Amino acid sequence: MRIGVDLGGTKIEALALDERGQHLTRRRIPTPAGDYQATLLAVAGLIKRIEQETGRRGTVGVGSPGSLSPASGLIRNANSTCLNSNPLQQDLERLLERPVRLANDADCFALSESIDGAGQGYASVFGVIIGTGVGGGIVINGSLIPGANRIAGEWGHNPLPWPGAAELPGAACYCGKRGCIETFLSGAGLAADYHRETGVSISGAALSERLAQQEQAAQRVMARYEDRLARSLAAVINLLDPEAIILGGGLSNVARLYQQVPRIWTDYIFSDVVRTRLLPPQHGDASGVRGAAWLWAVDEQG
DSSP states (O other): OEEEEEEOSSEEEEEEEOTTSOEEEEEEEEOOTTOHHHHHHHHHHHHHHHHHHHTOOOEEEEEESSEEOTTTOOEESOSSGGGTTSOHHHHHHHHHTSOEEEEEHHHHHHHHHHHHSTTTTOSEEEEEEESSSEEEEEEETTEEOOOTTSOTTOGGGSBOSSOOGGGSSOOBOTTSOBSBHHHHHSHHHHHHHHHHHHSOOOOHHHHHHHHHTTOHHHHHHHHHHHHHHHHHHHHHHHHHOOSEEEEESGGGGOTTHHHHHHHHHTTTSSSSOOOOEEEOOSSGGGHHHHHHHTTSOGGGOO
């Protein structure tokens, strides 16, 4: 049995898969806000509950914000800041009394969709998270590529490609730079653009409603968003040239992205033909936790 844990900023979710990748059980609890020790205990408690329900002991994979530093073994770059500078993997291994595999949450999303989701059958997959933050993961021939510095796929902290005058210097990002892709393409970035357009602060759900109602301000904001997403993904394609790009996160539910963005990105991609597919996720918001479980391959369980 494989157990996956998705350690989010607002919720912690755990899921168990059997040897064939079939769902056994799934549980979710709120994340203890800003409390590292309580978060550790919450994860351990979820895993214990799943093992009691199934009567089986499982391998454990965890998807977390940020990444493990290859130098120190400590979490860095997490927007759930209580995790930063802590030995999350070691602490979980001590509590659970077994090895734990840990990867960035966007890496887990990419792995899940590549193995048995929308990316199944594609040799190269770039998994994208566009939601609270902007992240990505790279899977080649079914294998996750973490990178030498364990930051492969962190496209959200590159500058927005081909910026216009109105996009410079860009908003400040929590990473310390300005004009990062994340500041434009995250849910907060989209809401900020709508506020600049109208002076009104609304949620993502409310913006979706206004799009459905054909509100002109919402249409203009979404057209800018689509162009920025197309430019940003074009830069990824120019560098990585994946067969499929799969969107995840809350904004992946905006259906028009899958038609508009590929139409726009051809103007920015250095090729006479673009065969890369832009696809919605098959597993939806379960992809991250499924990918965490898949951090353990079939022949590595035991």
